Amino acid sequence: MAAYTKTALIKDVAEQLGTTTATTTRVLDAILAQIIGKTQDGENVTLKGFGSFRMRESAARQGRNPHTGETMEIPASRRLAFKASKARS
Template sequence: MNAAGTLTRADLAESLHREVGLSRADASRIVEQILKHMCEALAKGENVKISGFGSFVLRDKGERVGRNPKTGVEVPIAPRRVLTFRASQMMRDRIVSAR
């Protein structure tokens, strides 16, 4: 993890390089392929579930009326598709015990 406390693609590739022994180039290619495959599945409308980690789920949100907080004027918000993440119970347990 970098100094900002964010795990990046480069961090994942470096971890593969160190722990599995792949070359840095191969590790980077694998990380990119996994992320590409996940993005393609989500773009096709498929959910992505990684056992022991969590699920990336697509939800369709209907049209609704929102309000501009500054002016109070009501504004229609168009229907859209959103991506949500739900951590697995195993991941939630790990996060709680890591405090």
Template sequence: MNKQELVDAVAGRTGDTEAATGEAIDAVRAAIMRALTDGGAVQLVGFGSFSTGQRAARTGRNPSTGAEIQIAAARTVKFTAGKAFKDAVNTP
């Protein structure tokens, strides 16, 4: 499902216009990104939680040449699915 399909599905379910639904989805996405950028976490009960983590600097290899390269430390984004979400996905 791409963004337009998501907008269509949510608009069809709520009865809102596609434009209003698209703006709401963009606002939710921006709020989640802002919270994570500021170092916080977002928990949506029944769906899951978004958080950040740290990946340490490490030495890697260029697959084509085999040369060692240094990979910088980075912040990562984690998503952990909630119980209701996991149960819904695993129900036949």
């Protein structure tokens, strides 16, 4: 099964709404920027009936270089996490 890309999503939404792909691209980019910005500020973003986005913290930990086998420190990091609503699971 092929991946559904951002380009395909924009094309389909533009067709459905009767807008240009340029307008749809700007709208989608603005929505994604808001979600990322709010979660980076520590807020959870919930879209009722769809799911929620939040930043997830990963603690620093010991890892191993797969090429050399050498032990190394993997630094703490943050990543965007999505959890689908129960209606979508």
